[in-house]
Amino acid sequence: MSRASRAIIDLAALKRNCALAAQLCPTANILAVIKANAYGHGAVQVALTLEPSVQAFGVARIEEALTLRGCGVGRPILLLEGAFDADEVMIAAGQDFWLMVENASQVQAITEAPLQSIHASRGLRVWLKVDTGMHRLGFQPQDVYGAYEQLKQSRNVQGDIVICTHFACAELLNQDTTEVQFGKFNSLIRPLNVPSSLANSAAVLAWPQTHGDWIRPGLMLYGASPFEAPHDLATQLHPVMTLQSAVISTRRIATGERVGYGGAWCAERTSNIATVAIGYGDGYPRGAKNGTPVVVNGQVAPLAGRVSMDMITVDVTDLEGITVGNRAELWGNTVSVSEVARYAGTNAYELLARMPQRVVRRYVH
Ligand SMILES: *Cc1c(COP(=O)(O)O)cnc(C)c1O
Numbered sequence: 001m002s003r004a005s006r007a008i009i010d011l012a013a014l015k016r017n018c019a020l021a022a023q024l025c026p027t028a029n030i031l032a033v034i035k036a037n038a039y040g041h042g043a044v045q046v047a048l049t050l051e052p053s054v055q056a057f058g059v060a061r062i063e064e065a066l067t068l069r070g071c072g073v074g075r076p077i078l079l080l081e082g083a084f085d086a087d088e089v090m091i092a093a094g095q096d097f098w099l100m101v102e103n104a105s106q107v108q109a110i111t112e113a114p115l116q117s118i119h120a121s122r123g124l125r126v127w128l129k130v131d132t133g134m135h136r137l138g139f140q141p142q143d144v145y146g147a148y149e150q151l152k153q154s155r156n157v158q159g160d161i162v163i164c165t166h167f168a169c170a171e172l173l174n175q176d177t178t179e180v181q182f183g184k185f186n187s188l189i190r191p192l193n194v195p196s197s198l199a200n201s202a203a204v205l206a207w208p209q210t211h212g213d214w215i216r217p218g219l220m221l222y223g224a225s226p227f228e229a230p231h232d233l234a235t236q237l238h239p240v241m242t243l244q245s246a247v248i249s250t251r252r253i254a255t256g257e258r259v260g261y262g263g264a265w266c267a268e269r270t271s272n273i274a275t276v277a278i279g280y281g282d283g284y285p286r287g288a289k290n291g292t293p294v295v296v297n298g299q300v301a302p303l304a305g306r307v308s309m310d311m312i313t314v315d316v317t318d319l320e321g322i323t324v325g326n327r328a329e330l331w332g333n334t335v336s337v338s339e340v341a342r343y344a345g346t347n348a349y350e351l352l353a354r355m356p357q358r359v360v361r362r363y364v365h
Contacts, residue, residue, distance in 0.1 A: 004277035005360075006243075007040075007244075008332075008361075010364055011049045011240075013239065014240045015050070018221055025199070025204060027211075028212060029055040030053070030054040030214075030217065031054065031058050031078060031214050031215070031216045032046075032047075032056075032057050034057050036352075037355075040351075040352040040354065041240060043067065046221075047073045051074070051075055055214075059080065062084075062092070077097050078099075078127060080100055083099050083110075090118065093118050099124055099125070099127070101126050102137040102138045107147050107150050107151060126151055127162040128144065128162070128164070129166070130164070133168060133180060145192075162194065162196065164214070164216075165181060166200065170206065182209065198212050199212065199215045205220065220234070224239065224336065224349075238333075241352065242333065244330070246326065247276055248311075250272065250322060251273050261305070269317065274301075274326070276312050276313075278312060279309045280308070280309055282358065283354060285351060290304060291303060294329075295332075296316055297327060298327075300334065302314065331351075
């Protein structure tokens with residue numbers, strides 16, 4: 001099997017990023033968000049690495065949580081969108097999955113679940129989600145107390161109910177949306193003596209007043225910045241994934257010749273082109289434009305021409321002695337995944353989350 005393209009996953013960097021979150025929020029519990037295969041890094045490996053340093057994990061789908069349990073992850077796992085039906089409620093109760101509750105039918109499914117049929121079930125831990133302005137999930141503020149009381153009084157619900165909300169714009173530092181959401185949330189929970197959770201990565205880094213009792217970092221754990229602009233604390237993050245491949249062919253082309261599908265790049269001088277064995281089938285974005293930086297043999301060179309399914313072409317005219325077998329680095333410490341994302345018109349979240357299975361992950365400690 002060809003191992004030309006692979007993702008090196010630096011688990012020491014992962015731990016350091018998590019330690020930064022802990023240091024910024026010394027009194028908060030950490031719920032590490034590992035949905036979408038831990039943003040492409042491999043959820044099981046990430047969970048087993050972080051398990052000693054965090055109090056819980058968060059995923060989007062019950063299948064993700066079951067995989068983690070099956071691989072020996074013992075910490076509580078919060079289903080961030082809750083159970084989608086009554087069967088999932090029963091599975092959650094048996095597996096110590098925590099449930100987000102964000103609508104009335106989820107309250108009903110929990111309060112009516114026949115949990116007594118599960119041997120040794122201690123009931124469900126639930127998080128109650130409030131819609132403070134993102135308008136995607138959660139109870140409207142006026143419906144929160146009613147839902148809270150119903151859950152609180154249910155024998156199926158055990159322990160504290162965490163009240164939480166999600167920010168729509170925490171990565172935008174010069175607008176007041178986050179403060180408006182925070183204000184709504186605070187006036188709502190003040191009368192309740194309950195643990196709170198609000199902060200995603202951007203809020204962990206930039207909105208300390210919102211840290212509350214449980215932080216929910218995702219992207220920052222993987223060493224990418226949620227911010228467009230440079231940010232002091234974000235510069236302390238260490239990229240966890242390095243996406244690598246190798247040069248598999250080189251050629252010299254004349255001025256005026258074009259490269260790749262659609263002839264999207266034209267040589268303005270006699271040019272050396274290196275073909276690297278990675279493409280959109282390996283998670284490198286097809287939208288990456290001419291000029292996207294690619295590290296070839298340790299030096300940065302511009303992408304030249306369209307990204308193919310399994311290959312890209314790079315203008316290495318200004319580099320010395322590029323030959324077949326040279327290492328290429330698509331993102332990592334030299335060129336960040338966020339920078340590649342900018343050239344491709346997307347963000348680091350998308351590039352990481354959609355890394356396909358076919359890319360071999362190699363874990364280093
Ligand atoms: C994905 C997610 C997070 C993590 O967000 P980041 O921006 O990656 O830190 C936190 N909370 C909820 C509810 C999420 O869905």
